[in-house]
Amino acid sequence: MSSTAEAIVKPAGTPPAVDLREEFETSGVREVLAELDRDLIGLAPVKKRIRETAALLLVERARKSMGLAQETPTLHMSFTGNPGTGKTTVALRMADLLHRLGYIRKGHLVSVTRDDLVGQYIGHTAPKTKEVLKRAMGGVLFIDEAYYLYRPENERDYGQEAIEILLQVMENQRDDLVVILAGYSERMDRFFQSNPGFRSRIAHHIDFPDYTDEELLKIAETMLAHQHYVLDEEALTVMRDYIAKRRGQPHFANARSIRNALDRARLRQANRLFETSKGPLDATALSTISAEDIMASRVFSIAAKAARAEQ
Missing domain, CATH: 3.40.50.300 (P-loop containing nucleotide triphosphate hydrolases)
Incomplete structure (x- = not known):
């Protein structure tokens, strides 16, 4: 010893x-x-x-x-x-x-x-x-x-x-x-x-550290899954674009910003279903976020305005 x-x-x-x-x-x-x-x-x-x-x-x-x-x-x-x-x-x-x-x-x-x-x-x-x-x-x-x-x-x-x-x-x-x-x-x-x-x-x-864009996209899908929602294929692409644009705008708060964006997307989805539905809706329709529910965000209009200003 x-x-x-x-x-x-x-x-x-x-x-x-x-x-x-x-x-x-x-x-x-x-x-x-x-x-x-x-x-x-x-x-x-x-x-x-x-x-x-x-x-x-x-x-x-x-x-x-x-x-x-x-x-x-x-x-x-x-x-x-x-x-x-x-x-x-x-x-x-x-x-x-x-x-x-x-x-x-x-x-x-x-x-x-x-x-x-x-x-x-x-x-x-x-x-x-x-x-x-x-x-x-x-x-x-x-x-x-x-x-x-x-x-x-x-x-x-x-x-x-x-x-x-x-x-x-x-x-x-x-x-x-x-x-x-x-x-x-x-x-x-x-x-x-x-x-x-x-x-x-x-x-x-x-x-x-800040989350990467891909991590934020996965966080978005996980948050929606916990509430029994999904992004359709086109919405997934738009959400990826949303994340990239939102990161460059003021007051970006990583997962918190994503949660707020999804809350607003669900609000738009509910309004869209209410205004356009002409009969009973199944679980898939009630649980699917579409591209238009995300594209209506001001993030896209602000990004477009900034792009025009640079030209």
Whole structure:
């Protein structure tokens, strides 16, 4: 036995060894990761980081069971990326993962923004922030667009008070609460530069890439399938064109924009069926989105207008 191994003395009563593969199966981690793969299209680098984090937490739990670790690892996280890239969904899965591994008591997710934490007058912020923290204890607190907490240009802003309370709880009660800060990458970078206390408490930084056009098309088909709708062949082609054009227009929000587009397409489909049907409609007619239901979108007229302006 090496001198290093001889120096590691385990407390009496600890297990002689731990089967990590068995822990992976029995803890439910495999199930959570499988759900992540099944429910989220693309996001390969994000899924890789979640698997790596799960492996780390499994090992840390095993080490603790053998008396080799005393403190809970720092689990606070930062999720950065554009809107509609799955940050909230991954946060939900992370809460489930942490609960199954015993790192949080409840496994619930409390999602908030600045308005839920910061008050409008003196004495209002502390009670609001503490109430949110009370609801989140034992689970995960997800703060979307966290950089809006910090507004140095406004001398009468109370965001700094919420930040100080959050930092204190993140440090002193990290055994009972995990905080995930989320938002645009560049704005989050500036936020961390202005608030080093947050950066020092964040252990895991995960960047969420934009979806590709093909991934968004698959997301569209999946969203419709969940509601028992389909795109006909021509509509599929038009939807692909829609995605390419919509990406280049303002306020594009990845999967969120696709969901909004499909909601409007279903509205047009319903109106088309109501106005044109002359008799009973079968399930296929009621469940099929046609090209015209998508082509009516302003995205196409805006793109055409922009193309004419360039000529």
